[in-house]
Amino acid sequence: MALLEIRDLTKHFGGIIAVDHCTFSVEEGSITSLIGPNGAGKTTAFNLITGTISRDSGSIHFDGRDITSAPPHRIARRGISRTFQITRALGDMTVLENLAVHAHGRGLMSLLGPSVRAEEREKAMSLLEFLGIEQLANEKAATLSYGQRKLLELGAVLMSEPRIVMLDEPAGGVNPALLETIVERILELNKQGITFLIVEHNMELVMSISDPVIVMASGAVIAEGHPEKVQSDPAVLEAYLGGPGE
Numbered sequence: 001m002a003l004l005e006i007r008d009l010t011k012h013f014g015g016i017i018a019v020d021h022c023t024f025s026v027e028e029g030s031i032t033s034l035i036g037p038n039g040a041g042k043t044t045a046f047n048l049i050t051g052t053i054s055r056d057s058g059s060i061h062f063d064g065r066d067i068t069s070a071p072p073h074r075i076a077r078r079g080i081s082r083t084f085q086i087t088r089a090l091g092d093m094t095v096l097e098n099l100a101v102h103a104h105g106r107g108l109m110s111l112l113g114p115s116v117r118a119e120e121r122e123k124a125m126s127l128l129e130f131l132g133i134e135q136l137a138n139e140k141a142a143t144l145s146y147g148q149r150k151l152l153e154l155g156a157v158l159m160s161e162p163r164i165v166m167l168d169e170p171a172g173g174v175n176p177a178l179l180e181t182i183v184e185r186i187l188e189l190n191k192q193g194i195t196f197l198i199v200e201h202n203m204e205l206v207m208s209i210s211d212p213v214i215v216m217a218s219g220a221v222i223a224e225g226h227p228e229k230v231q232s233d234p235a236v237l238e239a240y241l242g243g244p245g246e
């Protein structure tokens with residue numbers, strides 16, 4: 001069964017159609033990639049799914065429920081968690097505190113400052129160990145390298161025990177060694193049952209870890225399927241060659 005189902009989703013910004021009658025679904029247990037040239041509408045689709053912007057028309061179902069008009073916190077509570085194309089770690093807080101503010105049901109507590117409760121600390125520490133950055137627990141997030149921040153972001157989304165993790169360009173700007181760690185962790189988490197929807201421009205990464213691959217161009221899906229099939233699809237080649245480019 002599809003865990004996430006996007007039907008006929010449309011979003012305009014003024015005169016621009018960012019997402020244009022977009023339809024696709026993400027199967028439970030899959031690592032699905034969403035690719036497409038710059039400006040194809042991928043991040044906008046993420047924003048619509050997580051409820052941070054509202055759609056003009058179309059619907060979004062998660063686990064059989066209509067979440068089209070649900071507010072972001074309710075969507076998150078259902079088990080949808082995401083990272084951002086530009087990392088959003090809070091630089092003044094430590095790595096551990098950054099994870100703690102993402103803990104499930106923390107709500108108002110997080111407004112009272114970054115004090116960390118015991119069970120949150122334990123959960124955060126075990127995630128940091130899993131990601132191989134436990135030695136950074138008490139460092140300010142601002143001192144982390146770009147790749148380490150990506151790992152921190154992955155840790156943060158895992159704090160709420162999501163069913164689907166949506167990653168917006170996890171490989172962007174990350175050095176090859178850290179990228180390998182990120183990929184390994186994604187595969188391990190997927191084995192544990194977490195579904196992934198990944199937006200990424202690194203084609204080697206996309207083609208090696210995901211199935212299926214969904215290709216968007218000008219707001220709509222133009223191809224989807226096994227990575228090899230999509231890679232040789234003439235419509236896909238044309239979208240990349242004829243589009244605005246990297």
Ligand SMILES: Nc1ncnc2c1ncn2[C@@H]1O[C@H](COP(=O)(O)OP(=O)(O)OP(=O)(O)O)[C@@H](O)[C@H]1O
Binds near residue numbers: 018036
């Ligand atoms: N808040 C906004 N206001 C106006 N236009 C926007 C807004 N957000 C996105 N757009 C436009 O919508 C279109 C889709 O943008 P989006 O960021 O979703 O693309 P993308 O596929 O994520 O691209 P990239 O690969 O470069 O990240 C683009 O034309 C973009 O300029």
Ligand SMILES: [Mg+2]
Binds near residue numbers: 043044085
């Ligand atoms: Mg984007």
